[in-house]
Amino acid sequence: MSTQDLIEKLRAEMEEKYGNNVTQKPRTISSNSQLGCFEDVTDAILAAKESQQQLMKLTMKKRDEIIAAMRKTSIENAEKLAVMAHEETGFGRVADKIIKNLLAAEKTPGTEDLHSLTYTGDNGMTLVELAPFGVIGSITPSTNPSSTVINNSISMVASGNGVVFNPHPGAKKVCLETISLLNKAINEVGGPKELLTAPINPTMDTSKVIMTHKDVRMLAVTGGEAVVEVAMKSGKKCIAAGPGNPPIIVDETANIEKAANDIVRGASFDNNVLCIAEKEAFIVNSVFNELRNEMVRNGAYELKHHEIDIVTKEVFTKNKNGETVVNRNYVGKCASDILKGCNIPVNQDIKLIIAEVNDNHPFITIEMLMPVLGLVRVYSVDEAIEKAVIAEKGYHHTAIMHSESVPNLTKAARAMDTSIFVKNAPSFAGIGMEGEGFTTLTIATPTGEGLTSARSFTRIRRCILAGSFRIV
Ligand code: NAD
DSSP, X not given: OOHHHHHHHHHHHHHHHHOTTXXXXXXXXXXXGGTTEESSHHHHHHHHHHHHHHHTTSOHHHHHHHHHHHHHHHHHTHHHHHHHHHHHHOXXXXXXXXXXXXXXXXXXXXGGGOOXXXXXXXXXXXXXXXXXXXXXXXXXXXXXHHHHHHHHHHHHHHTTOEEEEEOOGGGHHHHHHHHHHHHHHHHHTTOOTTSEXXXXXXXXXXXXXXXXXXXXXXXXXXXXXXXXXXXXXXXXXXXXXXXXXXXXXXXXXXXXXHHHXXXXXXXXXXXXXXXXXXXXXXEEHHHHHHHHHHHHHTXXXXXXXXXXXXXXXXHEEEOTTSOEEEOGGGTTOOHHHHHHHTTOOOOSOOSEEEEEOOTTSHHHHSOOOSSEEEEEEESSHHXXXXXXXXXXXXXXXXXXXXXXXXXXXXXXXXXXXXXXXEESSOGGGGGTSSSSSOOOSOEEOTTSOEEOOGGGGEEEEEEEEETOOOOO
């Protein structure tokens, strides 16, 4: 038997005995032009693991320097990454994507988000600290590609984790570039080499490897229903940020001029691809016409009766099960391009398409991710709330209300039971843009963490010193 055959035989025996990690070939190294990006997804996981172990040997001061460097490079490259994301996916607007990158860079909390806790009493002192999981597998969407990578990276590294990303295949170039830039920034301040990694060709198969690999201790998935379902069945701890269909409620007490402006800005931001963006509206009859006219004055185009059918036929299609689904060609497209595709001529520059429809029209019931907003006329705030709850489909994601009535606002907030409830502002106030509070692009709805930050990606550890250390 040759030496090579002998080695292979020993490998096979050891693999049988100890599992496949023993026989793994030494992992490859990622190139400097794509730092952290690997041909083999297992190499990406192992690299993130090694780097995470190095991170744990560094001080908290160094970790703060690492986070500061990640913010700086994200700000410096916000425009470049926005252009890349737009070119690669064809979704949204470059100017809005720059804002999303900047929000993620500047307003994602860092290590200050990690609060330890002490209990003291007759029995001494107990300390509770938030510890990292190790390597987190993060599955990211095509709709907010670079901003989600920036946001997740800051949150997860601040809490001491390494990350292996599986970006959406349709947004892989911009995500890999973001990962590489962040790693370079981390290296420049003396941080580990490949804290953030990804397979160069992310697919369903690489996603499966990440979801089942023993060194991936937690999953964070940001996307639609399918990926949430798969991740939640993986058997791993999972933070799932699923889809939404955020309704707007407008009652008779609302400041109509402001509401119209807020709705048009929120629903047209990045051509409506944000999961929190206004997707349909329930408006009481007494203010319906005034609000609709005011929205038109703010840059909305109201579809004429016969145009509603034309647009509906164009922006929806049927899937293989015969169900009505969104025509992906129109996701994230500008309102004027959607109208052009429908052969509806418009002269002025429009931001949003609106149409009065009934509450079971697909403009209301389907998460469209494009600047098309169905408006439903209702006859009381109670009817608006009831229909908004149905349209939200129990996602517990986001709802928006325009009203000056505290009792109505309170009633709606309770009934909607969403992770985010925005009052009298555009939806994006819910993620810290023109609203108080930090930013996240991963809003964990089905698993309940809500707006994720560093502390969401931690394990809680307790240490007890019995009988001592109390100073009172
Ligand atoms: P998507 O579900 O098509 O893809 C999201 C990610 O999941 C991608 O990386 C994709 O490759 C992966 N994926 C999809 N199906 C999978 C499967 N069966 N197994 C393994 N991986 C799978 O979503 P998208 O179109 O990129 O993004 C839009 C969707 O994401 C919308 O529904 C939106 O509401 C949701 N979203 C939610 C949040 C949030 O914070 N809750 C944020 C952004 C987007």
